[in-house]
Amino acid sequence: MKIHEFQAKQLFNSYNIPTPKGQVVTSAEEIPQAIKNAGTFPLVLKAQVHAGGRGKGGGIKIVNSVEEAVHVSSKLLRKTLFTPQTGEEGKPVNHLVIEEVLHVAKEIYLGITLDRIKACITVLASSEGGMEIEKIAADSPEKLFIENVDPSIGLRPFQANRIFFSLGLDPSLSRKMSGIILNLYRLFIDKDCSLAEINPLVVTEGGDLIALDAKINVDDNALYRHPDIASLRDLGQENSLEVQASRYNLNYIKLKGNVGCMVNGAGLAMATMDLIKHVGAAPANFLDVGGGATSQMVTEGLKILLSDSDVKVIFINIFGGILRCDVLAKGVVEAARQLDIKLPMIIRLEGTNVELGRQIFAESGLTFTVASGMGDAAEKVAEALKGGSYEVTNIRS
Numbered sequence: 001m002k003i004h005e006f007q008a009k010q011l012f013n014s015y016n017i018p019t020p021k022g023q024v025v026t027s028a029e030e031i032p033q034a035i036k037n038a039g040t041f042p043l044v045l046k047a048q049v050h051a052g053g054r055g056k057g058g059g060i061k062i063v064n065s066v067e068e069a070v071h072v073s074s075k076l077l078r079k080t081l082f083t084p085q086t087g088e089e090g091k092p093v094n095h096l097v098i099e100e101v102l103h104v105a106k107e108i109y110l111g112i113t114l115d116r117i118k119a120c121i122t123v124l125a126s127s128e129g130g131m132e133i134e135k136i137a138a139d140s141p142e143k144l145f146i147e148n149v150d151p152s153i154g155l156r157p158f159q160a161n162r163i164f165f166s167l168g169l170d171p172s173l174s175r176k177m178s179g180i181i182l183n184l185y186r187l188f189i190d191k192d193c194s195l196a197e198i199n200p201l202v203v204t205e206g207g208d209l210i211a212l213d214a215k216i217n218v219d220d221n222a223l224y225r226h227p228d229i230a231s232l233r234d235l236g237q238e239n240s241l242e243v244q245a246s247r248y249n250l251n252y253i254k255l256k257g258n259v260g261c262m263v264n265g266a267g268l269a270m271a272t273m274d275l276i277k278h279v280g281a282a283p284a285n286f287l288d289v290g291g292g293a294t295s296q297m298v299t300e301g302l303k304i305l306l307s308d309s310d311v312k313v314i315f316i317n318i319f320g321g322i323l324r325c326d327v328l329a330k331g332v333v334e335a336a337r338q339l340d341i342k343l344p345m346i347i348r349l350e351g352t353n354v355e356l357g358r359q360i361f362a363e364s365g366l367t368f369t370v371a372s373g374m375g376d377a378a379e380k381v382a383e384a385l386k387g388g389s390y391e392v393t394n395i396r397s
Helices: 005-014 028-038 064-074 135-137 157-166 173-191 220-223 242-248 266-277 293-309 327-338 354-362 374-385
Strands: 022-025 044-045 060-063 098-101 102-116 120-126 143-148 193-204 210-211 213-220 249-252 258-265 283-290 315-322 345-351
Touching: 005 213, 022 028, 022 283, 028 064, 028 098, 060 064, 060 102, 060 327, 064 098, 102 173, 120 135, 120 173, 135 143, 135 293, 157 173, 173 193, 173 210, 173 249, 210 283, 242 249, 242 293, 258 293, 266 283, 266 315, 283 293, 283 354, 293 315, 293 327, 293 354, 315 374, 327 345, 327 354, 345 354, 345 374
Parallel strands: 258 283, 258 315, 315 345
Antiparallel strands: 022 098, 044 060, 044 098, 102 120, 102 193, 120 143, 193 210, 193 213, 249 283
């Protein structure tokens, strides 16, 4: 789960990580009071969205008067911001932060994430702050310092010192920098984060270290331990179909293709998407209904696929195990009866109770396109998208 910059900075402050003086606002009427709390002009006004590249999208502005701040806020609040990371749909701006402008001498990148290959937490640091970490790694790999952390021991002070010296900073900043590194790691562990990032962490002309920006992602699976973090979720920043899927515990991710996929099991889902790409089509989503799916979950999953205007063909690929084929069939038939389905629907069904599942389809009075295997199903999907004709056959037991 992502949270906003201002929420992440509130967490930073609770872990003694310095941030600029500022205030969040939700309306232009709050601007004058926020300016009093933020300090003297010039001030920076920052749109709060779950995406990077806000400056390129016009979401970060320097203002020099109350009138200018009100004018800029009126152009941003309740509007949609488009950045290189939001995609064509953009993100709504419902919060703005007004902060003091700092006199910056140096920008640093500092981030903590998970290295799934090495099965450990990894601290990333670079003297080239203010840039995307991917760009640093591509353009200046020698300037990216990586410190792996043994999960059984944790980040030790000597490692924080090693990270500090990799940045080439003035030795007088050693204590401050090491403290920030260790505190960021403590926050990462305490809040079950998947990412904790400061970009940039700035050295001011006065010799202070300040987190100018803040990004925190929290592991969804750990939110039950952090109701305070869960309450920070902004559903307006998330895809509406993904929000709907989460209500039914469905693993759904919206993609940019045109084939709506319903699969059980992450591995089979990935293989299904690869097959679709192999025949020249593109998946519109990742939807894993899971091994313990109920008939209702299957029904709701199919409703979500049909709610996606990008979907032109539906491909249901189920290997019955914990999720039995008859349960899947009941859910699909129930959804098909509730909804006016006009899209081609290709089904590949194998595994536990497959004959019973086929019987449910056959006796439903509804027509589905049957695939004899995964390859055959992918080819039928491609034909449907091209407007080709092929026999539509009822599933028979």
